[in-house]
Amino acid sequence: MKSPVRYALLESIRSPADLRKLPKSKLPALAKELRTYLIETVATRGGHFAAGLGTVELTIALHYVFDTPLDRIVWDVGHQAYPHKVLTGRREALHTIKQKDGLAPFPTRSESVFDTFGVGHSSTSISAALGMAIASAQAGERRRVVAVIGDGAMSAGLAFEALNHAGSLNHDVLVVLNDNDMSISENVGAMSNYFAKVLSGKVYAHLREGSKKVLRQMPTVWELARRSEEHVKGMILPGTMFEEMGWNYIGPIDGHDLKSLTSTLKNLRDLRGPQLLHVVTRKGKGYPPAEADPIKWHGPGPFDPTSGTIYKEKVEGPSYSQIFGQWLCDIAERDPRIIGITPAMREGSGLVEFEKRFPERYFDVAIAEQHAVTFAAGLACEGAKPVVAIYSTFLQRAYDQLIHDVALQKLPVLFALDRAGLVGSDGATHQGSYDISFLRCIPNMVIMAPADENECRQMLYTGTTLDRPSVVRYPRGQGPGVAVQEAMQALPVGRAQFRRKGNSGLALLAFGSMVTPAERLADRFDATLVNMRFIKPLDEDMVAKIAREHTALVTLEENAIAGGAGSAVSESLATRGQQLPTLHLGIPDRFIEHGSRNDCLALAGLDLPNLESSIETFFKTLPHLNTGTA
Numbered sequence: 001m002k003s004p005v006r007y008a009l010l011e012s013i014r015s016p017a018d019l020r021k022l023p024k025s026k027l028p029a030l031a032k033e034l035r036t037y038l039i040e041t042v043a044t045r046g047g048h049f050a051a052g053l054g055t056v057e058l059t060i061a062l063h064y065v066f067d068t069p070l071d072r073i074v075w076d077v078g079h080q081a082y083p084h085k086v087l088t089g090r091r092e093a094l095h096t097i098k099q100k101d102g103l104a105p106f107p108t109r110s111e112s113v114f115d116t117f118g119v120g121h122s123s124t125s126i127s128a129a130l131g132m133a134i135a136s137a138q139a140g141e142r143r144r145v146v147a148v149i150g151d152g153a154m155s156a157g158l159a160f161e162a163l164n165h166a167g168s169l170n171h172d173v174l175v176v177l178n179d180n181d182m183s184i185s186e187n188v189g190a191m192s193n194y195f196a197k198v199l200s201g202k203v204y205a206h207l208r209e210g211s212k213k214v215l216r217q218m219p220t221v222w223e224l225a226r227r228s229e230e231h232v233k234g235m236i237l238p239g240t241m242f243e244e245m246g247w248n249y250i251g252p253i254d255g256h257d258l259k260s261l262t263s264t265l266k267n268l269r270d271l272r273g274p275q276l277l278h279v280v281t282r283k284g285k286g287y288p289p290a291e292a293d294p295i296k297w298h299g300p301g302p303f304d305p306t307s308g309t310i311y312k313e314k315v316e317g318p319s320y321s322q323i324f325g326q327w328l329c330d331i332a333e334r335d336p337r338i339i340g341i342t343p344a345m346r347e348g349s350g351l352v353e354f355e356k357r358f359p360e361r362y363f364d365v366a367i368a369e370q371h372a373v374t375f376a377a378g379l380a381c382e383g384a385k386p387v388v389a390i391y392s393t394f395l396q397r398a399y400d401q402l403i404h405d406v407a408l409q410k411l412p413v414l415f416a417l418d419r420a421g422l423v424g425s426d427g428a429t430h431q432g433s434y435d436i437s438f439l440r441c442i443p444n445m446v447i448m449a450p451a452d453e454n455e456c457r458q459m460l461y462t463g464t465t466l467d468r469p470s471v472v473r474y475p476r477g478q479g480p481g482v483a484v485q486e487a488m489q490a491l492p493v494g495r496a497q498f499r500r501k502g503n504s505g506l507a508l509l510a511f512g513s514m515v516t517p518a519e520r521l522a523d524r525f526d527a528t529l530v531n532m533r534f535i536k537p538l539d540e541d542m543v544a545k546i547a548r549e550h551t552a553l554v555t556l557e558e559n560a561i562a563g564g565a566g567s568a569v570s571e572s573l574a575t576r577g578q579q580l581p582t583l584h585l586g587i588p589d590r591f592i593e594h595g596s597r598n599d600c601l602a603l604a605g606l607d608l609p610n611l612e613s614s615i616e617t618f619f620k621t622l623p624h625l626n627t628g629t630a
């Protein structure tokens, strides 16, 4: 299918140096090939899609004009960097992206010298680019640094902090604002509205850009013009936010027009100080189904490129995100104080229905995890019942807000912590490996981990009945398939559930998603099994009793072993002076890369065969146990 004729230009490019040898006139044809290649390749396995289609021309122009890898391009988030991977020597491997041992989902320093900064979480690019620019300047190197950031990623505090800092310095940094008016869902917020207003002043901006190019050659005239222009702009445009912050703002320009992209970037390349180029692109550009519905095509699974049909994954039962979404609607129906909050993850967190049914009680705060948490704290102060739906990995951004604004004031905010544990194909940047460790050391928190779908619903409800902050952490995807009861009943806080009595002397204390595999292990080793339910408060009486009645313990959790739930068990036993051999099974002290969720569980030693063999090895140190395996 991929005949050399179809990809003649693309195949001639093994690195950006080859690209730079092409005449400018060939670039549109290259863009066409690159786009077709992306469509064909992502169709086979799925992956981030619409954003990459929107950056085809921009990527070509950047590598064409800048001397990469000497010059640094820093991609924000990195989900739009597939074209970059293709042009930087990874074309043939693109079909392996996000799979085990395949290309990383996002730019990764260990993968290529062209990946200047590891990304996955958003809004880091301007800070990183500024750091690079200053380090290069101090080392006496003349290198250009370009950050490419979307209008969604620009909504985060971190991006504002970097704009604020860089705008006050005179270092040479170029920020390319890739404005497609979309985050994963519609972009929201005043900044997004501001960009829209700037675009509506497009005619003026075009005129301005034209004159700028000429005047730039004559600094004094340019400076005069700039001053009077600011005066005029104040009347014509709604504001000049970036310029007021010390940036030279250029644009908006058409991000699919290679001619104006390359010539503008060339002009900007040699300007000193902080420059911001506003580029307008279309998410999904060149693939009509993705242009029509960029939300659906943000990260599709495999699809038929001709018909635009995304193949349905075979899954049984609702995902935990859906269980949460349904529960939120049900509880909101009963309790008018419930407020749903998402930091730009409406679809992923299961909030589509909630927004439709309760638009006044739904808040997408943009990619602003810190704000989401403190905003919830404020709501809780006044008697509202905020529910923050957030991925485990993104809550990392809001740690101080969690401690200082929520927990310290003992405010009843409920955190629905999705993707807690290993997430799979989004890889190391997105694994929810740490939340138990970073949450359980915070006073006043209640932390729950459901073993199944129904327990998830009941735990969420339990959270709303408490006078303190609480967290329900649940994994990506489907649970074991337990039917969900419509009735909601609060669980007794800090009480575990005894599941099975074994005779081998071994007891398994399992948390959340590990309860299901632990059932199999309990059968296999004739072990006692407890579904611990609460990480905090831990059921210390149950732990003490089990310790008294057994010869060895195994704790199981889908979280880092370091500081995790197993540590809580051992701390409790140590405090009571109880000692017995204990094996902690959880995520080891290394980053778990991308793959399917099962691949990742296996990499962490948390799939069934690995769990079994770890316990067997443990047994070998305990010959007095009655397991029949020694």
Ligand SMILES: Cc1ncc(C[n+]2csc(CCOP(=O)(O)OP(=O)(O)O)c2C)c(N)n1
Pocket (backbone or CB within 6 Å): 051, 054, 077, 079, 080, 120, 121, 122, 149, 150, 151, 152, 153, 154, 180, 182, 183, 184, 187, 283, 343, 344, 345, 367, 394, 397
């Ligand atoms: C800190 C953080 N929160 C949330 C996300 C999830 N996320 C990935 S891409 C994205 C939208 C980015 O929008 P934008 O920067 O405009 O890029 P576009 O997809 O429109 O090209 C979001 C919310 C993330 N990667 N990092």
